[in-house]
Amino acid sequence: MASIAKRALAAAAVASMAATLAACGGGGSGDNSSAGDAAKSGSKGGTLYYYINKPVEHVDPQRVYVGRDISNLNRTVYRGLVSFPADTDPDVANKPVADLATDTGTKNADATQWKFTIKDGVKWQDGKQITCADFKYGASRAFATDVITGGPNYILSYLDVPEGSDGLPSYTGPYKSSAAGKAAFDKAITCSGNTITYNFKKPWPDFPLAVAALHMMDPYRQDKDQGDRSNYQIFSNGPYKLQGAWSKNKGATMVRNDQYDPSTDSTEIRKALPDEIVFDIGKSQETIADQLIADGGNDKFAVTGERVPSAYFARLTGAVADRAVNVQSPFVDYVLPNFKKMTNPKVREALAMAANTKGWIDAGGGSRAYAEAKSIVNPSVTGYQANPAFTAPASGDPAAAKKLLQEAGVTTPYPITFTYPKTDTADKQAAALQATWDKAGFKVSLDPQGDTYYDVIQKPSNGADVIWGGWGADWPSAITVTPPLFDSRPNLTKNSTGQDYGNYKSDTFNKIVDQAQSAADLGDQTKALQAADEQLGKDFAYIPLESQKFNFLRGSKVSGYNNTPASAMYPDLGPISLEK
Amino acid sequence: MSLSESQLEVSPTPDEPKADDQPQSLEGLSPTKLAVRRFRKDRLSMIAFYVVAFVLVAAILAPIFTKIGIIDPISLNQDDKLIDPTLGGLPRGAAGGITWAHPLGIEPGTGRDVLSRLWYGVTFSLSISLAAAIVAIVVGTVLGIIAGFSGGLIDATVGRLIDLTLSFPQTLMLLALSSIFVAAIQQRTGLSTNPANAVYEIGVLGLFGWPAVARLIRGQVLSIREREFIEAAKLLGASPRRLYFKEILPNVWAPLLVSFTLITPQYVSAEAALSYLGVGIKPPTPTLGNILTDGVNYALTDFTYFLFPAIVIAVIVVSLNLFGDGVRDALDPKADR
Numbered sequence: 065m066a067s068i069a070k071r072a073l074a075a076a077a078v079a080s081m082a083a084t085l086a087a088c089g090g091g092g093s094g095d096n097s098s099a100g101d102a103a104k105s106g107s108k109g110g111t112l113y114y115y116i117n118k119p120v121e122h123v124d125p126q127r128v129y130v131g132r133d134i135s136n137l138n139r140t141v142y143r144g145l146v147s148f149p150a151d152t153d154p155d156v157a158n159k160p161v162a163d164l165a166t167d168t169g170t171k172n173a174d175a176t177q178w179k180f181t182i183k184d185g186v187k188w189q190d191g192k193q194i195t196c197a198d199f200k201y202g203a204s205r206a207f208a209t210d211v212i213t214g215g216p217n218y219i220l221s222y223l224d225v226p227e228g229s230d231g232l233p234s235y236t237g238p239y240k241s242s243a244a245g246k247a248a249f250d251k252a253i254t255c256s257g258n259t260i261t262y263n264f265k266k267p268w269p270d271f272p273l274a275v276a277a278l279h280m281m282d283p284y285r286q287d288k289d290q291g292d293r294s295n296y297q298i299f300s301n302g303p304y305k306l307q308g309a310w311s312k313n314k315g316a317t318m319v320r321n322d323q324y325d326p327s328t329d330s331t332e333i334r335k336a337l338p339d340e341i342v343f344d345i346g347k348s349q350e351t352i353a354d355q356l357i358a359d360g361g362n363d364k365f366a367v368t369g370e371r372v373p374s375a376y377f378a379r380l381t382g383a384v385a386d387r388a389v390n391v392q393s394p395f396v397d398y399v400l401p402n403f404k405k406m407t408n409p410k411v412r413e414a415l416a417m418a419a420n421t422k423g424w425i426d427a428g429g430g431s432r433a434y435a436e437a438k439s440i441v442n443p444s445v446t447g448y449q450a451n452p453a454f455t456a457p458a459s460g461d462p463a464a465a466k467k468l469l470q471e472a473g474v475t476t477p478y479p480i481t482f483t484y485p486k487t488d489t490a491d492k493q494a495a496a497l498q499a500t501w502d503k504a505g506f507k508v509s510l511d512p513q514g515d516t517y518y519d520v521i522q523k524p525s526n527g528a529d530v531i532w533g534g535w536g537a538d539w540p541s542a543i544t545v546t547p548p549l550f551d552s553r554p555n556l557t558k559n560s561t562g563q564d565y566g567n568y569k570s571d572t573f574n575k576i577v578d579q580a581q582s583a584a585d586l587g588d589q590t591k592a593l594q595a596a597d598e599q600l601g602k603d604f605a606y607i608p609l610e611s612q613k614f615n616f617l618r619g620s621k622v623s624g625y626n627n628t629p630a631s632a633m634y635p636d637l638g639p640i641s642l643e644k
Numbered sequence: 645m646s647l648s649e650s651q652l653e654v655s656p657t658p659d660e661p662k663a664d665d666q667p668q669s670l671e672g673l674s675p676t677k678l679a680v681r682r683f684r685k686d687r688l689s690m691i692a693f694y695v696v697a698f699v700l701v702a703a704i705l706a707p708i709f710t711k712i713g714i715i716d717p718i719s720l721n722q723d724d725k726l727i728d729p730t731l732g733g734l735p736r737g738a739a740g741g742i743t744w745a746h747p748l749g750i751e752p753g754t755g756r757d758v759l760s761r762l763w764y765g766v767t768f769s770l771s772i773s774l775a776a777a778i779v780a781i782v783v784g785t786v787l788g789i790i791a792g793f794s795g796g797l798i799d800a801t802v803g804r805l806i807d808l809t810l811s812f813p814q815t816l817m818l819l820a821l822s823s824i825f826v827a828a829i830q831q832r833t834g835l836s837t838n839p840a841n842a843v844y845e846i847g848v849l850g851l852f853g854w855p856a857v858a859r860l861i862r863g864q865v866l867s868i869r870e871r872e873f874i875e876a877a878k879l880l881g882a883s884p885r886r887l888y889f890k891e892i893l894p895n896v897w898a899p900l901l902v903s904f905t906l907i908t909p910q911y912v913s914a915e916a917a918l919s920y921l922g923v924g925i926k927p928p929t930p931t932l933g934n935i936l937t938d939g940v941n942y943a944l945t946d947f948t949y950f951l952f953p954a955i956v957i958a959v960i961v962v963s964l965n966l967f968g969d970g971v972r973d974a975l976d977p978k979a980d981r
Binding site for chain 1: 718719720722727728729730731732733734751752753754823836837838922926927928937938940941942944945946
């Protein structure tokens with residue numbers, strides 16, 4: 065693969081926003097007031113409030129995979145070898161800068177080996193130096209796919225560890241692994257003093273982008289690891305640390321970490337101006353919008369990654385409008401047919417044919433909330449093209465779909481269950497889809513899910529026929545979209561569907577992915593990825609719904625507020641500060 | 645009008661009581677006729693009665709009207725002329741898009757007709773409330789009669805069961821266990837999501853509603869069982885079954901009727917509250933609770949959309965309560981208000 069200049073955001077939709085997520089505007093910038101704020105230099109002090117609706121599913125660095133959480137944790141507690149700077153200009157924001165490493169890494173000629181040197185004087189919150197062994201241990205955890213679930217798994221297919229007969233790496237993580245697997249891993253990542261060397265089995269020219277975009281390569285202290293029980297533990301090496309524990313349903317308060325030395329850090333990444341950051345979980349999107357519109361008390365010092373519900377758009381006028389942003393998010397929302405249940409390709413085609421995406425968009429708030437999508441790949445991603453498989457009009461074609469169902473030879477009404485994360489808005493959007501699907505000859509049962517949506521759909525036993533999903537490129541290459549979502553090899557395991565919630569499994573597709581991943585130059589890779597998306601279209605492995613736009617509010621005393629590509633267009637905590 | 649149907653509960657024939665207005669016929673009137681007479685004299689109760697009757701008729705007609713296309717609670721009208729996509733799908737025009745075609749306006753985002761949805765919502769909400777009230781009444785009556793009549797260990801056991809049920813956190817149970825139980829109901833019966841939700845809601849509301857009924861009936865039975873006609877039936881060798889259902893039950897009809905008319909409005913509001921908390925029948929099926937829940941989001945931007953379901957719920961609950969009060973006063977004039 066050739067190097068890819070830009071980056072993007074970590075993905076994964078936020079369960080909390082139900083209807084959520086959409087595509088990447090890659091760098092789209094806000095339409096409003098926020099852009100200039102970064103220039104103002106903020107002052108230290110104060111308590112920042114970050115309102116979150118639903119429980120955060122993971123704060124373990126090797127498991128977190130929600131764009132908002134990746135960014136928040138990067139700016140507060142988990143530094144990486146390199147990180148993305150907080151800048152609204154995508155050209156700047158997409159170039160990693162050195163963080164825990166002394167530089168942005170050096171590679172060998174074919175980009176199969178990367179070396180980083182760890183800075184002196186970077187410490188954990190207990191004062192111990194961060195070592196190469198910590199980085200190596202962190203990387204090893206991703207291999208324990210039975211314990212460390214939910215996180216990104218690129219490392220599994222790149223790191224030079226041989227595959228076993230089941231197609232999975234022979235190394236199975238630090239908790240239990242064969243001696244041979246362990247030996248292979250020890251050869252793949254080596255330490256020499258402060259220098260860590262990663263050996264890959266295929267070229268990975270944009271590896272620093274991956275390191276900056278995700279937390280999978282973060283260091284982890286072996287003596288602090290309790291496997292699955294570490295899911296809500298944070299052992300910090302950044303400017304803040306947890307006060308008490310992270311409570312799944314309430315959140316946490318972060319205070320200053322006295323072992324953090326700002327001289328080892330860059331203010332491009334994080335300024336760490338507020339003294340405390342309170343992550344407040346549990347308020348509904350409506351409550352958050354109400355409070356931020358009213359702008360009283362602590363809400364003056366609050367930001368949120370929860371979208372303003374469409375019912376509130378008419379209230380964003382006057383002074384409130386100055387505290388609101390409307391930016392293109394890097395996500396695409398889609399639905400997946402479950403290949404365990406909808407095995408007949410004609411049935412899946414009928415589902416796509418009758419998908420009323422215009423109805424879904426209108427019910428969700430219209431053009432201020434969504435842009436149309438024609439592929440699971442966001443238009444901002446290199447090599448984007450509309451997927452030719454989706455020929456149906458935006459409001460669906462139930463008549464054509466009915467014909468397809470007849471051709472499929474199934475009895476109608478064909479019963480299907482559609483599962484999605486519940487909100488009042490999502491209920492209406494689902495009803496819009498349901499109406500045309502029903503007209504086409506399906507019989508749709510809606511199955512809205514609560515707080516732990518992704519846990520539900522990642523269970524291999526999940527019985528839903530149609531599953532909602534949202535995704536954004538980890539960095540602006542389709543290599544971070546279609547392969548992680550549909551390559552069955554790293555995704556489908558005994559305990560989890562990974563990110564392949566629809567249990568899609570195609571040797572043809574996997575072969576195209578292999579081509580893309582070993583391609584010598586960017587042009588070839590892009591072509592292969594376009595072919596991969598076409599293959600998905602042929603199989604009707606997904607149906608694109610829309611690309612979401614973000615509408616966020618903030619308190620009046622928040623300055624340095626920006627929605628940067630580095631933070632997946634969520635509020636970037638790096639430069640944020642509070643007025644007195 | 646099918647007024648007679650609901651009036652049946654109060655008096656066997658609605659037309660007869662007219663003759664009762666003659667003062668000279670006061671002598672020899674049955675207690676039922678006396679009650680009907682008292683009820684008819686109370687103007688507020690009569691208004692409540694007419695409202696309740698109207699609502700019931702409307703609820704029965706909604707599915708029929710939907711079938712023949714007079715109302716349409718499901719179809720979307722996502723026409724840019726009706727809703728404004730730049731304002732999050734708010735209806736265009738005054739007062740939530742009120743027009744001749746949509747007399748109560750349209751739903752934001754989807755453009756569905758609010759009148760149709762409310763109308764059909766009344767049907768679903770009342771069906772659930774009535775079904776749950778019937779479950780509570782049946783269970784409560786059976787257990788109340790058995791406890792009151794048997795006394796001793798059985799009475800004590802039922803009494804403790806009542807205490808246990810009353811001390812149980814009902815709302816918490818409804819919320820926390822809903823997904824588990826609804827899934828279990830679906831597996832056992834093969835019902836789809838919403839019927840299973842309805843079964844669960846009716847079951848839980850009913851099974852937590854019976855203790856009040858059981859206590860009331862037990863108290864009545866305690867005094868009835870000492871009366872001579874029970875002694876006589878016993879001496880004649882009547883079976884317990886005959887005693888319960890032929891001798892005692894006819895004598896507790898009055899309090900049962902009153903409980904029923906007073907529990908039902910409770911369940912109408914409970915359905916609305918539970919919808920807000922995410923339990924019960926799920927959208928897009930309209931229930932009053934579902935519509936109000938969505939309406940709350942629009943309280944400031946599309947006030948009428950919030951107002952109409954709130955009014956409908958208030959009217960139904962208040963009139964059912966007044967009707968129940970009236971029935972109680974009519975049946976038991978000695979009771980305090």
